[in-house]
Amino acid sequence: MINRWVSIPVFVFSLLSWAVFQTWRGVYKSVKIQRFVFRLFACSIFLITMIPTPRSWHIVLSFVFGFFAIFLILFAIQPVLRFFEPMTHWLERVLFNTQTWFFLCMIGTFVFLVYNLGAYFLFDHLPHVTDSIVQIFHGKIFALGRLVAPAPPLRDLFDFNPLMIWRTDRWYSVFPPGHSLLMMLGVLINSPWIINPSLGTFSVILIYFLGVEIYDQRTGRLAALFGAFSPFLFVMSSGFMNHASGLFYTTIFLLFFARTVKYQTLWASVFSGVSLGLLINVRPYTALAISLPFIVYSLILLVANFRRYFLQFLLLTTTTLFFIGLLFTYNNLTNGSPTLFGYVAQFGKSHNPGFNPKTDGKTAHTPKKGLRTTLKDLNFLNLRLVGWPIPPLFFVCLLFCSGYQNYWDYLLLLLFSSLVLAHFFYWYDVGDSLSPRFLYESCSALLILLARGVICLPHLLPKSLKMESVKRQLKLSTAITLLLCLVFMVTCRISTIITYYASDHFYPHIQPTLLKTIKRHRLKDAIVFVEPYFYRSVFSANEPLLDGNVIYAQDQQNQKLSEWERHFPDRTFFRLSDETLEVIKEKVIEVK
Numbered sequence: 001m002i003n004r005w006v007s008i009p010v011f012v013f014s015l016l017s018w019a020v021f022q023t024w025r026g027v028y029k030s031v032k033i034q035r036f037v038f039r040l041f042a043c044s045i046f047l048i049t050m051i052p053t054p055r056s057w058h059i060v061l062s063f064v065f066g067f068f069a070i071f072l073i074l075f076a077i078q079p080v081l082r083f084f085e086p087m088t089h090w091l092e093r094v095l096f097n098t099q100t101w102f103f104l105c106m107i108g109t110f111v112f113l114v115y116n117l118g119a120y121f122l123f124d125h126l127p128h129v130t131d132s133i134v135q136i137f138h139g140k141i142f143a144l145g146r147l148v149a150p151a152p153p154l155r156d157l158f159d160f161n162p163l164m165i166w167r168t169d170r171w172y173s174v175f176p177p178g179h180s181l182l183m184m185l186g187v188l189i190n191s192p193w194i195i196n197p198s199l200g201t202f203s204v205i206l207i208y209f210l211g212v213e214i215y216d217q218r219t220g221r222l223a224a225l226f227g228a229f230s231p232f233l234f235v236m237s238s239g240f241m242n243h244a245s246g247l248f249y250t251t252i253f254l255l256f257f258a259r260t261v262k263y264q265t266l267w268a269s270v271f272s273g274v275s276l277g278l279l280i281n282v283r284p285y286t287a288l289a290i291s292l293p294f295i296v297y298s299l300i301l302l303v304a305n306f307r308r309y310f311l312q313f314l315l316l317t318t319t320t321l322f323f324i325g326l327l328f329t330y331n332n333l334t335n336g337s338p339t340l341f342g343y344v345a346q347f348g349k350s351h352n353p354g355f356n357p358k359t360d361g362k363t364a365h366t367p368k369k370g371l372r373t374t375l376k377d378l379n380f381l382n383l384r385l386v387g388w389p390i391p392p393l394f395f396v397c398l399l400f401c402s403g404y405q406n407y408w409d410y411l412l413l414l415l416f417s418s419l420v421l422a423h424f425f426y427w428y429d430v431g432d433s434l435s436p437r438f439l440y441e442s443c444s445a446l447l448i449l450l451a452r453g454v455i456c457l458p459h460l461l462p463k464s465l466k467m468e469s470v471k472r473q474l475k476l477s478t479a480i481t482l483l484l485c486l487v488f489m490v491t492c493r494i495s496t497i498i499t500y501y502a503s504d505h506f507y508p509h510i511q512p513t514l515l516k517t518i519k520r521h522r523l524k525d526a527i528v529f530v531e532p533y534f535y536r537s538v539f540s541a542n543e544p545l546l547d548g549n550v551i552y553a554q555d556q557q558n559q560k561l562s563e564w565e566r567h568f569p570d571r572t573f574f575r576l577s578d579e580t581l582e583v584i585k586e587k588v589i590e591v592k
Helices: 002-049 057-076 078-096 100-121 130-143 178-188 192-214 217-228 231-238 243-263 266-282 284-304 306-335 342-347 367-384 392-402 407-424 437-460 468-501 512-521 532-537 561-567
Strands: 164-166 170-173 526-530 550-554 572-577 580-585
Touching: 002 367, 002 392, 057 078, 057 367, 057 468, 078 217, 078 468, 100 192, 100 217, 100 231, 130 170, 130 178, 164 342, 178 192, 178 243, 178 266, 192 217, 192 231, 192 243, 192 437, 217 437, 231 243, 231 367, 231 437, 231 468, 243 266, 243 284, 243 306, 243 437, 266 284, 266 306, 284 306, 284 407, 284 437, 306 342, 367 392, 367 407, 367 437, 392 407, 392 437, 407 437, 437 468, 512 532, 512 572, 512 580, 526 532, 532 550
Parallel strands: 526 550, 526 572
Antiparallel strands: 164 170, 572 580
């Protein structure tokens, strides 16, 4: 009898053990299958970024040859690879074991100096893109304490279509006010060119803090180093484009969102909401794409633990809505409706993203065109993010194939994917010179994922082979590969960038010599007529009220000087062409 009662629980325990074992076995197989499927998916995504378009075959071919070149070099130096080990250990100590304040000072000083050199030698402290030109001009309007400027007389000679909205009594730019407010700070110190290099420097430093916050010191430092030597950040931070402020606000948002989730502090929620709200005031469509993965993740956290996160996310949302309200107020005061943005007020609803046919003479945006533009942008992203002969997204792919990824890796990847998908629906193609600037705000996420992929690479193979010697050799090979990539970037990519952007091939309608000629002659109370094709070179030098020492206007053949004398008495009229300044009508001063 006793044996029978003992055998019953033994039988039940055995049955439960068998059931648990079978369940665990099924789950294990399911997890293995899911991991295999996800790794296959990650590899497929990387291969998609390498699909060439008619305009980017040269990029893909350069990566093919770059892979083989790096492989052959590593294969050739394998017999003497151990001799490089002391050098790599020394570099590792310098980069990862120095004091944090020293590392940040070193990185910040280097980046700020390089970006300012780029601002001068590449762009002559002048905006080259029409977007930047009108945003600097609007920064001057803000510096006067105004939202808009009174419309000047003789519209045909001042009109700066299509990005300046002209009403009967006022004119202003089509862009949201966020970046122009930063340009205003530069205008107030008479140095608008210093804003983007400063934003770029702070962005690199913030990438370090973000990497440390969500991972560790090694990830933060390596990501900051990649950012410091990124040709993409170098070009965009040396100019005047609003993508620089977009990346700056995006990185702040990510940093304080991570601290909100990690520590549930109210002040982190406020800073996260402020940065997201400012990003919305710079690039609303980009902000929507970037915030979507974090909105979904926040909802998941609220469902899982409502009481823990409710107050923090409520504060974040309220702060963001406050800045959205400011943007709506600006739209209402300028465009006449809270939800009417300057783009739509100027170009109509056809300017909005989507596959609707264009009614303003532009080519209709189709899924085929969107896919072609997206693939081209991904090709150029591989080329310009860090300038290596190996595509950086390959290392991101390795991260998601390694099994070392966590939820933050997924969030950062979703941020990038959301931005890519959003601009698949956007009809405008920036061309090749600044591509892929619409993906620029994802650089902080991509650089951290790149650092993660590089760090996990030495552990990828030994995880299956379990050989410490292989791990050591692979770690050394990875370090040598990074050094080779850095040498290639400095000697090949940077020289090409300097040659291209410092020449007339990049935006040939910008002539720095025009303003240099005016500065050399020190004109006062003058009106200078410039050929319409080169008017972009001088437009941002105008004062919004047209009360500066020099007024720049487009040179029209049918202009009547009597009209000019009526509106602008006591001024001398000049015609400017390259470095030649010709007096049209003498009034007050003589040319020195």
